[in-house]
Amino acid sequence: xxxxxxxxxxxxxxxxxxxxxxxxxxxxxxxxxxxxxxxxxxxxxxxxxxxxxxxxxxxxxxxxxxxxxxxxxxxxxxxxxxxxxxxxxxxxxxxxxxxxxxxxxxxxxxxxxxxxxxxxxxxxxxxxxxxxxxxxxxxxxxxxxxxxxxxxxxxxxxxxxxxxxxxxxxxxxxxxxxxxxxxxxxxxxxxxxxxxxxxxxxxxxxxxxxxxxxxxxxxxxxxxxxxxxxxxxxxxxxxxxxxxxxxxxxxxxxxxxxxxxxxxxxxxxxxxxxxxxxxxxxxxxxxxxxxxxxxxxxxxxxxxxxxxxxxxxxxxxxxxxxxxxxxxxxxxxxxxxxxxxxxxxxxxxxxxxxxxxxxxxxxxxxxxxxxxxxxxxxxxxxxxxxxxxxxxxxxxxxxxxxxxxxxxxxxxxxxxxxxxxxxxxxxxxxxxxxxxxxxxxxxxxxxxx
Amino acid sequence: xxxxxxxxxxxxxxxxxxxxxxxxxxxxxxxxxxxxxxxxxxxxxxxxxxxxxxxxxxxxxxxxxxxxxxxxxxxxxxxxxxxxxxxxxxxxxxxxxxxxxxxxxxxxxxxxxxxxxxxxxxxxxxxxxxxxxxxxxxxxxxxxxxxxxxxxxxxxxxxxxxxxxxxxxxxxxxxxxxxxxxxxxxxxxxxxxxxxxxxxxxxxxxxxxxxxxxxxxxxxxxxxxxxxxxxxxxxxxxxxxxxxxxxxxxxxxxxxxxxxxxxxxxxxxxxxxxxxxxxxxxxxxxxxxxxxxxxxxxxxxxxxxxxxxxxxxxxxxxxxxxxxxxxxxxxxxxxxxxxxxxxxxxxxxxxxxxxxxxxxxxxxxxxxxxxxxxxxxxxxxxxxxxx
Numbered sequence: 001x002x003x004x005x006x007x008x009x010x011x012x013x014x015x016x017x018x019x020x021x022x023x024x025x026x027x028x029x030x031x032x033x034x035x036x037x038x039x040x041x042x043x044x045x046x047x048x049x050x051x052x053x054x055x056x057x058x059x060x061x062x063x064x065x066x067x068x069x070x071x072x073x074x075x076x077x078x079x080x081x082x083x084x085x086x087x088x089x090x091x092x093x094x095x096x097x098x099x100x101x102x103x104x105x106x107x108x109x110x111x112x113x114x115x116x117x118x119x120x121x122x123x124x125x126x127x128x129x130x131x132x133x134x135x136x137x138x139x140x141x142x143x144x145x146x147x148x149x150x151x152x153x154x155x156x157x158x159x160x161x162x163x164x165x166x167x168x169x170x171x172x173x174x175x176x177x178x179x180x181x182x183x184x185x186x187x188x189x190x191x192x193x194x195x196x197x198x199x200x201x202x203x204x205x206x207x208x209x210x211x212x213x214x215x216x217x218x219x220x221x222x223x224x225x226x227x228x229x230x231x232x233x234x235x236x237x238x239x240x241x242x243x244x245x246x247x248x249x250x251x252x253x254x255x256x257x258x259x260x261x262x263x264x265x266x267x268x269x270x271x272x273x274x275x276x277x278x279x280x281x282x283x284x285x286x287x288x289x290x291x292x293x294x295x296x297x298x299x300x301x302x303x304x305x306x307x308x309x310x311x312x313x314x315x316x317x318x319x320x321x322x323x324x325x326x327x328x329x330x331x332x333x334x335x336x337x338x339x340x341x342x343x344x345x346x347x348x349x350x351x352x353x354x355x356x357x358x359x360x361x362x363x364x365x366x367x368x369x370x371x372x373x374x375x376x377x378x379x380x381x382x383x384x385x386x387x388x389x390x391x392x393x394x395x396x397x398x399x400x401x402x403x404x405x406x407x408x409x410x411x412x413x414x415x416x417x418x419x420x421x422x423x424x425x426x427x428x429x430x431x432x433x434x435x436x437x438x439x440x441x442x443x444x445x446x447x448x449x
Numbered sequence: 450x451x452x453x454x455x456x457x458x459x460x461x462x463x464x465x466x467x468x469x470x471x472x473x474x475x476x477x478x479x480x481x482x483x484x485x486x487x488x489x490x491x492x493x494x495x496x497x498x499x500x501x502x503x504x505x506x507x508x509x510x511x512x513x514x515x516x517x518x519x520x521x522x523x524x525x526x527x528x529x530x531x532x533x534x535x536x537x538x539x540x541x542x543x544x545x546x547x548x549x550x551x552x553x554x555x556x557x558x559x560x561x562x563x564x565x566x567x568x569x570x571x572x573x574x575x576x577x578x579x580x581x582x583x584x585x586x587x588x589x590x591x592x593x594x595x596x597x598x599x600x601x602x603x604x605x606x607x608x609x610x611x612x613x614x615x616x617x618x619x620x621x622x623x624x625x626x627x628x629x630x631x632x633x634x635x636x637x638x639x640x641x642x643x644x645x646x647x648x649x650x651x652x653x654x655x656x657x658x659x660x661x662x663x664x665x666x667x668x669x670x671x672x673x674x675x676x677x678x679x680x681x682x683x684x685x686x687x688x689x690x691x692x693x694x695x696x697x698x699x700x701x702x703x704x705x706x707x708x709x710x711x712x713x714x715x716x717x718x719x720x721x722x723x724x725x726x727x728x729x730x731x732x733x734x735x736x737x738x739x740x741x742x743x744x745x746x747x748x749x750x751x752x753x754x755x756x757x758x759x760x761x762x763x764x765x766x767x768x769x770x771x772x773x774x775x776x777x778x779x780x781x782x783x784x785x786x787x788x789x790x791x792x793x794x795x796x797x798x799x800x801x802x803x804x805x806x807x808x809x810x811x812x813x814x815x816x817x818x819x820x821x822x823x824x825x826x827x828x829x830x831x832x833x834x835x836x
Binding site for chain 1: 608609610613615617630641644645646647648649650666668669670671672674675676677678679680681682683684685686687688715716777778780781793794795796797798799800
C-alpha cells in the first residue's frame with residue numbers, strides 16, 4: 001500500500017511545460033504520419049490488390065490476408081494485455097504498480113484503435129466499414145468480422161469508461177493546473193462531478209476492472225482464436241491449446257510494450273524515483289515467464305503438427321519449419337528468455353534498462369512475426385487433397401506500402417501517446433497527492449503552457 | 450421420453466408420433482396432412498404444383514417460409530451449340546489439345562464403377578431449383594476453351610480464371626497418365642463463404658441456388674476467399690484483360706436488383722456467377738446457358754437445374770451411370786452443386802503443363818507464374834530489411 005512516493009507537481013509538469021525534445025519528437029512523428037497518409041492515399045487510389053503483396057488464394061498462388069490482419073491480431077493482443085495489467089493493479093490492489101497503470105490504459109485505447117485501423121487498411125476503402133456496421137445486426141451471429149467489430153467496440157467502451165471514470169475526481173481536483181485550451185474537454189469529463197461520488201466511482205471502477213479481467217481470457221484467449229478456427233477451410237488455425245497460446249502471446253507483447261513505454265516516460269520526465277527500478281525488475285520476472293510460456297506453446301504446436309497430425313496439418317508444420325520467419329521467431333524468443341533469466345538471476349551483471357527495453361522490443365517484434373506467420377502460413381497451403389497438390393503453395397511478402405502502413409499504425413500510437421501526455425496526468429494521483437495541488441494564492445492560473 | 454418408441458407400423462406408433470407432434474408449437478393435423486401428401490408426391494399420385502397450391506399459404510403462416518417456386522422451371526433442354534468457335538486460333542488449339550489428349554488416352558476403357566452418390570434420388574419433395582453442373586472430365590481435353598470464353602464473356606482481370614482447368618498427372622491412378630479437372634465455383638448449397646460475410650454481400654439466391662456477390666455492398670474483407678475450400682474467389686484488381694477481353698456487355702444488375710453480373714470492380718470480390726446476366730436476361734436463347742458450356746467443343750459441361758430430373762446435367766449423369774461420379778471435397782460439408790464424372794484425382798496428383806497453355810491464349814496462369822506476387826519479384830531478404 002505504501003512505498004509509492006508520487007510527487008504530484010512533477011506528474012503535472014509535462015502538462016504545463018514542454019521541452020524542446022518533445023517538439024522534435026512530435027515533428028518526427030508528424031513526418032511519419034504524413035508518409036503513412038501518403039501510402040494510404042496511394043493504396044486507395046490503386047487498390048489493395050495492386051499495391052500489396054496480397055493475392056488470390058488458389059491458382060494465383062497468393063494469400064488473401066497478410067501483414068494487415070497479422071498486425072490486427074497483434075494490436076488486439078496488445079490491447080487485451082494492456083488492460084489486463086491495468087485492471088489487475090486495481091483489483092488485487094497492487095498499489096506498488098499504480099504508476100504504470102495509466103500507461104497501460106492509454107496503450108490499450110490506442111492499440112484498440114490501431115487494431116480497428118488495420119481492418120480498415122485490409123479492406124482497402126475506409127468508407128466500406130459502414131456497410132459492415134449497417135448489416136451488423138444481421139451478420140453478427142455468423143460472421144467473424146462482425147464479431148471482431150463487436151469485440152473491439154465492447155473493449156473500447158469498457159476502457160474509455162474506465163479511463164474517464166478514473167479521471168473525474170482527479171481532473172476536477174487539479175483542473176486549475178491544467179492547460180486552459182482543453183477546458184471544454186475537462187468540462188465534459190467532469191460533467192456533473194460531485195465529490196460525494198468518489199466512493200461510488202471507486203466501487204464501480206473495481207467492478208469494471210473485475211469485468212475486464214474476466215473478459216480478457218474470454219475474448220483474447222477465446223473469441224479471437226475461435227474466430228480463426230471457425231474458418232475450417234484453412235489448416236493450422238485451430239487446436240486444443242490455440243486459445244491459451246494466443247492469450248499468452250498477447251500478454252507477452254502487451255507487457256513488453258508497457259515496459260518500453262514505462263521506461264520512455266521515466267527517462268523523458270525524470271520519474272526514476274517514482275517508477276522505481278524495483279517495478280521494472282518485477283515486470284522482468286513476469287515477462288521472462290510469459291516468454292517461456294510462448295516457447296512452450298510453440299513446442300506443442302510443432303510436436304503435434306510434426307509427428308501425429310493428419311496429412312495436411314503435417315505438411316503445414318513441415319512447411320513452417322522451413323520458413324526463415326519461424327526460426328527468426330524462435331531465435332527471438334530463446335534469446336529473450338536467456339537474457340531475461342540472466343537479469344533475474346544475476347541482476348548485477350545483466351540488469352540494465354537499455355537492455356530491458358531492447359529485449360522487450362525484441363519480444364514485441366517476435367510476437368508480431370508469430371502473429372503474421374500464423375495468419376499467412378495457414379493460407380499458403382491449400383487445404384484438402386486433391387486441391388492441395390493441384391494448387392501451388394502460396395507466396396507472400398509484404399510490399400513497401402504495406403510496411404509503411406503497418407509501421408504507420410505504430411507511429412500513430414506513439415503520436416497518440418505524445419498528445420495524451422499533454423492532456424491527462426500519466427500517473428494516477430490519489431487523494432493525498434491531489435491535496436498538495438490545492439489552489440493557493442500564488443497559483444491562480446498564470447501557469448499557461 | 451422414457452421408453453423406446455414403438456415400431457413403425459404398429460398401431461401405437463401413430464399415437465406416439467402424434468404425442469411428439471403435439472408437444473411442438475406447430476399444428477399436428479397440418480403436419481400429418483403435409484407428410485401424407487408428400488408421400489403421394491413421391492409415389493407420383495400428386496404433382497408438386499398441386500401440393501404447393503394446397504399448402505403454400507398454410508406453410509407460410511405456420512413456419513414463416515414460402516417454399517413455393519416463384520417461377521416455372523427454367524430451360525427445357527436447350528440445344529447447345531456444341532461446335533468449337535470459328536476463331537482460327539482456337540480451332541488450332543482444340544486440335545492441338547486433342548492430339549495431346551490422344552497421347553495420354555489409355556483411359557477410355559478403364560472406368561471405375563463406384564457410383565458414388567452423384568445424383569440425388571428422385572421424387573424428393575424439395576422442389577426448389579438448384580442450378581448446378583455435371584462436368585464430364587472423361588471427355589475433357591483441356592483445351593481451355595471454357596476459361597477463355599468465360600474471360601471474354603465476363604471481362605475478368607488478368608490472371609483470373611473463373612473456370613480453371615487443372616491438367617494433372619496421377620501416379621496413384623495406375624499407369625502414369627494425365628487427367629483434367631475443371632474447377633468452377635461450386636455454387637454450394639451450404640456455402641461457407643456466405644456465412645462469414647460481414648455484409649451479406651455474398652449470398653445464395655434462394656430461387657435458383659446461385660451463389661453471388663453484391664458488388665455494391667462487398668467490403669473486400671476477403672473472408673469469403675479465406676473460408677472457401679475451393680479457392681474460387683478473386684479480388685478485383687482493376688486490370689481487365691487487355692488481350693482477350695472485351696467490355697462486359699451483359700446487365701450487371703440481377704433480377705433481384707442487386708449488382709451481381711460481370712467482372713467485379715476494384716477491391717471487390719468476384720467469382721464465377723454461372724453467367725447470371727444470361728440467366729436473368731429477357732432473351733430465352735441466353736437463359737439456361739453459360740459461356741463456358743457453349744464454348745466447350747467436346748460437351749464436357751452440362752448446366753441446369755440439379756433438382757429437375759429432366760435437366761441436361763441430370764440426364765447426362767444418368768447416361769453415364771456406369772462412370773465414377775463424385776463431388777469435389779464432398780467431405781468438407783459445403784454440399785457443392787457440381788458433380789464430376791470421371792476419375793477423382795488422388796492426393797498424389799501433380800499439376801503438369803499441357804500442349805495448350807494459358808500463356809498461349811494470352812491469359813496469364815497463376816499456377817505457374819504467381820500473379821499474386823507480380824511485377825518486380827521481391828528479393829528474398831526484403832522483408833528482413835524492412836523489419
